[in-house]
Each structure stands twice: as structure tokens, then as C-alpha cells.
Amino acid sequence: MSDSSVSDPFHGWTPDALGDAGEVLPVVTAPDPVLSRPGPEVDPSDPKVVRLAADLLATMRVSPGCVGLAAPQVGVSAQVFVVNVSGHPKAATVHGAFALCNAKVVEASRWRPGREGCMSVPDLTGDVKRAARVVVEAALPGTGEPVRLATDAFEARALQHEIDHCAGLLFLDRVAGAHAIHQRKTYL
Amino acid sequence: MIGHDRPGIVASVSEALAGLGANLTDSTMTRLRGHFTWTLVCNGPGAAEVEAALDPLAAGGRLLATVREVRAGGEAAWAGEPYLMSVHGADRLGIVAAVTRVLAEASGNITDLTTRLTGPLYVLVAEVDLPPGTADAVAKRLAEVAAGLDVEVTFRPTETDVL
Ligand SMILES: [Zn+2]
Numbered sequence: 001m002s003d004s005s006v007s008d009p010f011h012g013w014t015p016d017a018l019g020d021a022g023e024v025l026p027v028v029t030a031p032d033p034v035l036s037r038p039g040p041e042v043d044p045s046d047p048k049v050v051r052l053a054a055d056l057l058a059t060m061r062v063s064p065g066c067v068g069l070a071a072p073q074v075g076v077s078a079q080v081f082v083v084n085v086s087g088h089p090k091a092a093t094v095h096g097a098f099a100l101c102n103a104k105v106v107e108a109s110r111w112r113p114g115r116e117g118c119m120s121v122p123d124l125t126g127d128v129k130r131a132a133r134v135v136v137e138a139a140l141p142g143t144g145e146p147v148r149l150a151t152d153a154f155e156a157r158a159l160q161h162e163i164d165h166c167a168g169l170l171f172l173d174r175v176a177g178a179h180a181i182h183q184r185k186t187y188l
Numbered sequence: 189m190i191g192h193d194r195p196g197i198v199a200s201v202s203e204a205l206a207g208l209g210a211n212l213t214d215s216t217m218t219r220l221r222g223h224f225t226w227t228l229v230c231n232g233p234g235a236a237e238v239e240a241a242l243d244p245l246a247a248g249g250r251l252l253a254t255v256r257e258v259r260a261g262g263e264a265a266w267a268g269e270p271y272l273m274s275v276h277g278a279d280r281l282g283i284v285a286a287v288t289r290v291l292a293e294a295s296g297n298i299t300d301l302t303t304r305l306t307g308p309l310y311v312l313v314a315e316v317d318l319p320p321g322t323a324d325a326v327a328k329r330l331a332e333v334a335a336g337l338d339v340e341v342t343f344r345p346t347e348t349d350v351l
Contacts, residue, residue, distance in 0.1 A: 030309045031278040036340045123306035129347070172276045173342040178300035178313045183219075 009149045013140050015057050015097050022054030024062050025074040029120045030170060032075075038168040039070075039077040044101040044144040049080060053099035053141035056082040060097075066119060068158040070165030073120050079103065080141065081162035085155045090114075092153035100147065103138035103163050105131070107150075114157060116171050117184060126171045127180035130157045189242075191251030193224040201226070201253075204241050208233055224251070229258065268297060268317025270346035273330065277339025279310040286337055287312065290329045294322045310339075315346060 028034060042049045052071055060069045060082050067088060070081035084097035108131035117125040134156045136149045151159065161171065175181055189201065198217060205212055210232025217226040232238065235255040242253040275287055284303060291298060291314070300315040318326060327343045334341035 029307075030276060031339075033338075121306075121309070123309075124304060124311065169342075170276070170340075172311055172313075173274050173340065175272075175274060175313055177272060177346070178302045178315045181302060181304060181311060181313055183304065183306070 009095070009147050010098060010140065011145060013098070013143070013145070015054075015099065017140075017142055018050050018054045018057075018099070019142075020051060020054035022051075022056070022058030024059050025055050027059065027063070027069070027073050027119050028075050029122060030172070032120075034072050034075050034077055035120055035165070035170060036168045037072065037077045039072055039079045039166045041102045042078050042080055044139040044141050049078070049101060050141050052076060052078065052080050053082065053101075056080065057097060057099060060084060063119060067154075068162045069119070070162045072165050072168070077168075079166040081166060083155065083158045083162060085158050088154050090154035090157075093151045093155055095149065095151065095155065099141050100136070100138035100149075101141050101144075103136050103159070103166070105134050105160060105163060106137050106148075107133075107135035108160075109133045110152075113176060115182070116157065116161060118161070118171055120165075121170060121172065123184050124172070125182045125184050126175040127177075127182075128171050128174045129176055130160045132156055134159060136163070189224070189226040189228075189251060189253045191224050191247070193219055193222060197224055197245075197251065198226065200245050201242065204245060205230055205232070205238070208238060208241050210238060231260075267320070269320055269323060270299075270348070271296075271316050271318055271323060271326075272344055272346045273312075273314045273316060274342045275310075275312040275314075275334065275339055277310060277334075277337065278308055279305055280337065283310055283337055283339060284312055286333050287330060287341065288314070290326060290333055291316050291318075293329075294326045295319050296322070296326065 056069045060066045067085045068083040071078040079102045082099045085091040110132040111129050112132045113129050115125050133152045138147045210230040212230045215228030235257045239255040296316045296318045298316050302313050304311045330341050
């Protein structure tokens, strides 16, 4: 187990490597069409992509309970997202706060149902089946270095949710049945 | 049953039915824009007797019970292929009518359906049994209709894992 990539798939990369504190952006909500448009692949070394990753991290940081945010949620159609499930009770493996470009799920197993919400669908939650173990291949914003990330449990769910956003899909497109959407709050 | 939601409705109605010897079988309860709603089937005495027993629960018109007799044996097996349709987009008149018409034209039978309006977002999720071999044509037609309505539609086979 001396291979450092086992414990750190990011090879020492941290959000600080972006060299940009980022700006908090407004989060768009459904039915905004940008949320349903498949985002194009990006050049991870493009300064605009680095800026976008920093902005997503800044926006996630100030949003209570937010464990992930994808570019379409700030109105940009692109395959860039950020995740941070640190401290979440359903998390097992945790890689901290990170940003990925052009991510793809290359292995998925142990499908489990679970209820999830989304900042872009603030009033509903849905029961969605996701793989509890995934391997994701992506590129780091800035260096463009390739990443192969293996994770599980809640971090795996968050990754699949964000990769779906980049493909123009919401959890509403994946709910398990007619009784699998739920009102998050009541209006009285 | 439909009415103003409050704790204890299900318990009170169930007790009243049990008191009549009415055996509660299939039912579905949810809240629709804050209203308590419960549709239920039970085996037991005549409709008038049940309605009279539920009348004291009406709470001055805050809970409405309508009882009708239904014939037994509505459980006809139907050899369809189960599919799940999810539709979401900006609320506008006629979304449900347009997409369910596509299913009906293919002789698809909707077995479960939920619609929700939250703010400007309209969401519909329906489970439908389709005649074998019609799914591809239905999916194509749904995509056309959804594009015309400017809504998103996904259509996929229902997973039935037996665990
Ligand atoms: Zn989301």
C-alpha cells in the first residue's frame, strides 16, 4: 500500500492550487433550460474553467448542507463540478473538497436506493438508485492531470448526481417510481 | 376522503371502519397541497352504513368522506411491459393531457401517477404498462411531444428487483 495514489488520487492537488478564492454565484433552479442541456467537455487548463471551478467551490462553501455543485447549476453548460461530503453522516470514504472536469463513471456496482435533494430543485426530494461503489475518471482543473477516483457510499452518490448535472440530467429524471418524489416542505 | 390535514385522521377512520367490521384492503394516502387525501377499498357493509359511521369524523365539513360500492374482481392481470415516465418543465396548461394521450394511443395503461407543482416547476412521474413491442415508438412520440411543450421527458423500463 505504498502507492500514494491509493490514498490521494489528486496527487497533492487541493482547492488552493486553483490560485483563486472564487466568487459566490447565484444558483439557478428548475425549470431553467440550462439544467437540462448536456454540458460540453472543457479544456481543464483554460483560465475560464479554473475560475469556474473556484466559483463553484466558493458557492458550495457558503450554501448550507450543499455537498456538491455542478456548472449548469450556476448557469454554465460545462462538464465541471465540485464535491465535498466531509462530515456527512452517510459518507464513508471522503476525499474532502475537490473539483473535477470531464468526469465519467467507468465502474459502478452495489446499486442502492436513497433519497436525495438538489439546490436546483429546492422543494422536492426523490428516491434514486445509485451505485454505492464507483470509479470515476476525470481531469483536475488547472493542471489537467488525469484522476482516477474510487469511492463509495455518499461520496459515490454525490459524484453520480453531479456527473448527471453535467449531462443535463436531474434526479427527477432518475426517480424510482411514481411515489418516489416527495415535497421537502409544506405550504400552509 | 379529502379534507383539512391534522394528526389522527387515519387512526380515527380506521377505527370507525374496524368498528363496522369493514376490512381495509388496498389504499393510498397522501397530502395534496396540504389537503389530506385517502382513497381506500374495504370489504364490509353497505355504502350508506359506512358513510353514516364516518359522518361524525367530518369535523364540521373539514373532512369529506364519499363512499361508493365497487364490484369485486377488478384485479385483472394484464401482460404489459412496465415503464416509468418522468416529465418536468415550466408549468403550462395541458402537459399531463398531452403526454398521457401518447400513452393512451399506444394502449398503455397508467398504473401509478404523481404530479407536483412547486413554484414554476411542474413534475409528473407515471408508471405505465405498455403492450409488448410498442415502447420504442412510444419513446419516440413522447420525445416529439415533450419538445413541442418545452418539457423534459425520460422514459425507461421499470426495474423490479426481487431481493
Ligand atoms: Zn443537484
